[in-house]
Amino acid sequence: MTPRALRKLLDAILIPLLAVLSGLVLMGVLVVVTGKPLWESYQILFTSAFGCKNAATSCSLFTTLERATPLIFTGLSAVVAFRSGMFSIGQEGQYLMGAVMAAYLGYAIHLPYVIHPIVIILASMAAGAVYSWIPGILKVKLGVNELLATIMLNAIATTFTEYMVQYPMRADRGTTAHSPIIDATAFLPSFFQGSRWGVGFIIAVLAVIVVIVYLWRTKSGYEQRMAGQSLKFAFYGGIPSDQAAIRAMVISGALAGLAGAVEVLGVQHRIMTGFSTGLGFDGLTAAILGQTHPIGVFIVAILFAGLRLGAQIGLQIQVHIPQEVGGTIIGFIILFVAARKFYENSIASVRKLLTRNKDIKAKGEGG
Amino acid sequence: MGDFFQVFTFQLLNSGIRLATPILLAALGGALCNKAGVLDLALEAKMLLGAFVGILAAYLLHNTYLGVLVGMLAGGLLGLFFAFLYHKYEVDLVILAIAFNLIILELTVFLMRVLFNNVGSWTDPSIQILPDIQIPLIKDIPVLGDILSGYNAIVYASWLIVVIMYVVLYKTPFGRHIRAVGENKEAAETVGINARMIQTMALTIAGMLAAMGGAFLSVGHLTLFTRNMSDGRGWTAIAAALFGLNHPVWTGLASLFFGFTAAFSVRIQNVTNLDPNLVNMIPNIATLLVLVIIALRTKIWERMARSRFRSKLREEDRAKDIAKSV
Numbered sequence: 303m304t305p306r307a308l309r310k311l312l313d314a315i316l317i318p319l320l321a322v323l324s325g326l327v328l329m330g331v332l333v334v335v336t337g338k339p340l341w342e343s344y345q346i347l348f349t350s351a352f353g354c355k356n357a358a359t360s361c362s363l364f365t366t367l368e369r370a371t372p373l374i375f376t377g378l379s380a381v382v383a384f385r386s387g388m389f390s391i392g393q394e395g396q397y398l399m400g401a402v403m404a405a406y407l408g409y410a411i412h413l414p415y416v417i418h419p420i421v422i423i424l425a426s427m428a429a430g431a432v433y434s435w436i437p438g439i440l441k442v443k444l445g446v447n448e449l450l451a452t453i454m455l456n457a458i459a460t461t462f463t464e465y466m467v468q469y470p471m472r473a474d475r476g477t478t479a480h481s482p483i484i485d486a487t488a489f490l491p492s493f494f495q496g497s498r499w500g501v502g503f504i505i506a507v508l509a510v511i512v513v514i515v516y517l518w519r520t521k522s523g524y525e526q527r528m529a530g531q532s533l534k535f536a537f538y539g540g541i542p543s544d545q546a547a548i549r550a551m552v553i554s555g556a557l558a559g560l561a562g563a564v565e566v567l568g569v570q571h572r573i574m575t576g577f578s579t580g581l582g583f584d585g586l587t588a589a590i591l592g593q594t595h596p597i598g599v600f601i602v603a604i605l606f607a608g609l610r611l612g613a614q615i616g617l618q619i620q621v622h623i624p625q626e627v628g629g630t631i632i633g634f635i636i637l638f639v640a641a642r643k644f645y646e647n648s649i650a651s652v653r654k655l656l657t658r659n660k661d662i663k664a665k666g667e668g669g
Numbered sequence: 670m671g672d673f674f675q676v677f678t679f680q681l682l683n684s685g686i687r688l689a690t691p692i693l694l695a696a697l698g699g700a701l702c703n704k705a706g707v708l709d710l711a712l713e714a715k716m717l718l719g720a721f722v723g724i725l726a727a728y729l730l731h732n733t734y735l736g737v738l739v740g741m742l743a744g745g746l747l748g749l750f751f752a753f754l755y756h757k758y759e760v761d762l763v764i765l766a767i768a769f770n771l772i773i774l775e776l777t778v779f780l781m782r783v784l785f786n787n788v789g790s791w792t793d794p795s796i797q798i799l800p801d802i803q804i805p806l807i808k809d810i811p812v813l814g815d816i817l818s819g820y821n822a823i824v825y826a827s828w829l830i831v832v833i834m835y836v837v838l839y840k841t842p843f844g845r846h847i848r849a850v851g852e853n854k855e856a857a858e859t860v861g862i863n864a865r866m867i868q869t870m871a872l873t874i875a876g877m878l879a880a881m882g883g884a885f886l887s888v889g890h891l892t893l894f895t896r897n898m899s900d901g902r903g904w905t906a907i908a909a910a911l912f913g914l915n916h917p918v919w920t921g922l923a924s925l926f927f928g929f930t931a932a933f934s935v936r937i938q939n940v941t942n943l944d945p946n947l948v949n950m951i952p953n954i955a956t957l958l959v960l961v962i963i964a965l966r967t968k969i970w971e972r973m974a975r976s977r978f979r980s981k982l983r984e985e986d987r988a989k990d991i992a993k994s995v
Contacts, residue, residue, distance in 0.1 A: 457905070642758075
């Protein structure tokens with residue numbers, strides 16, 4: 303790696319790293335407020351998020367990776383949209399559409415192993431893509447603000463999912479509504495008995511690679527990134543920016559739909575009332591903290607999933623600190639990374655201070 | 670069909686107005702921000718904060734009205750903090766909103782658990798609900814009295830704010846300044862309007878209004894706080910503001926529409942076997958359609974202006990040709 307590339311990388315990761323550190327310091331404050339042991343809490347958070355006592359039975363790292371899987375997809379979905387200048391926050395809705403499609407096809411059609419999940423995944427991706435194409439076409443043809451359109455579409459998808467779970471797809475009259483369990487032929491297998499970390503994660507890793515190759519190594523991806531940086535410049539440079547924007551929205555929706563499919567086929571095996579838990583927004587935050595880069599998203603998704611799991615099974619159960627501390631920290635990390643100017647100002651002033659000291663020293667030596 | 674018409678009763682109107690109140694308050698805040706050119710997507714967070722701080726203060730101060738005020742203060746401070754970060758560190762307002770929607774959601778539950786050792790919801794028998802107030806004279810009017818009277822102070826306040834906001838925005842120089850900042854910040858600054866101050870004020874007032882809507886939920890409608898009590902009403906409020914074209918009166922009517930559909934969907938479950946979720950979908954679809962219609966209107970105006978300009982050019986050319994030929 304050339305020094306210049308190294309420096310670029312350092313610049314890219316410095317502020318997210320500082321934001322994460324600030325978030326962890328803030329967690330310390332919350333721990334102290336509740337009057338719990340500080341150092342022990344950190345230890346427990348990390349061992350219950352990324353620890354692995356016994357690979358076969360109690361490996362919480364596997365659970366973290368399982369929970370990171372849908373986040374990686376929704377994060378990638380946000381990256382593809384953002385990189386082409388579409389500020390779509392519709393991942394939540396597209397994720398739900400993909401999940402409903404997967405849960406329905408899981409029990410409604412019967413196909414042999416391997417073929418069944420593939421058919422479902424493609425259908426879910428199509429569902430997400432169509433649901434994302436709507437704000438895309440509205441933006442390009444009519445100039446409808448995609449941010450506001452996706453907010454509405456999220457709300458519509460949430461009520462639609464509730465409706466599907468409560469009525470047409472409801473399995474029984476039990477207290478909590480849920481759809482029937484999907485056929486075993488449609489399950490995405492997991493790596494270990496008793497863990498739900500499985501094939502979905504491999505698909506997520508593949509998706510990271512595909513998105514990198516697409517955005518940085520293909521003509522369409524180049525067009526998209528140029529359209530994202532400056533729509534007018536791209537247009538006058540002869541890039542069909544409208545098409546690029548719509549294509550970005552379709553790909554973004556397909557990725558979010560894929561998240562829904564993987565969650566249903568690999569983990570839940572059905573959908574239930576309250577299925578939407580803000581996964582779309584978590585993906586969005588992963589994209590923001592991950593510097594809208596697929597690799598960044600991959601790392602941040604695992605970090606976020608770990609923080610939430612560590613807070614849930616570590617802090618809450620072992621130290622009796624409410625698990626909400628995990629989500630709170632994630633929120634603050636986003637806040638810190640959004641306030642990057644604050645860090646940039648501080649870094650600049652530290653640099654200034656250092657160079658001034660050097661100047662003084664140099665002067666002192668000279669004189 | 671007879672069953673279906675049983676849905677429409679006075680109670681439906683009453684509960685529609687009640688359910689519209691929190692949406693209306695937050696929507697007015699959102700509309701004000703949109704008018705001042707700052708998009709406030711954190712209405713949900715501010716509402717939830719108002720609900721939490723409102724009930725907590727009502728419990729500690731033994732006075733529900735004071736509780737509502739303290740809740741509003743908290744929402745206003747959050748709005749002020751937004752404005753500070755936005756202006757001082759140029760933080761993206763959308764990202765800031767996403768961060769705070771998450772922080773307030775989780776932090777309120779965290780605090781509820783730490784302070785009261787409770788998991789799902791918290792209440793205390795000493796907390797008084799905001800009392801309903803009968804308006805003298807109006808309450809004696811036959812039919813209308815039942816619809817217009819008998820709500821708590823926040824409901825009346827919300828409609829008073831609609832009127833105040835309309836007057837301030839459209840009938841005062843200050844209102845013109847706000848709208849000028851929203852339409853073109855640079856131009857407004859050039860003529861000496863303090864855009865930064867106006868946007869700060871809009872975000873702060875929006876925070877107070879949304880928090881007031883939240884307090885309505887925790888001490889006006891019920892007397893308890895539950896996890897995620899605002900339950901998407903902040904997002905609904907954004908829709909209502911858009912549906913009402915950011916105009917206070919239209920936003921008021923839009924919020925009523927949202928409130929009535931909510932009341933209707935509750936009633937419909939009891940009377941018929943139609944699904945409430947389908948009814949709840951209607952306002953959001955309507956808002957999306959409004960967004961499309963607004964965009965279409967702008968597009969058509971642009972096209973008309975362009976064709977007018979072209980025909981004018983053509984006329985001028987013709988006039989020149991005629992002048993030459995003569």
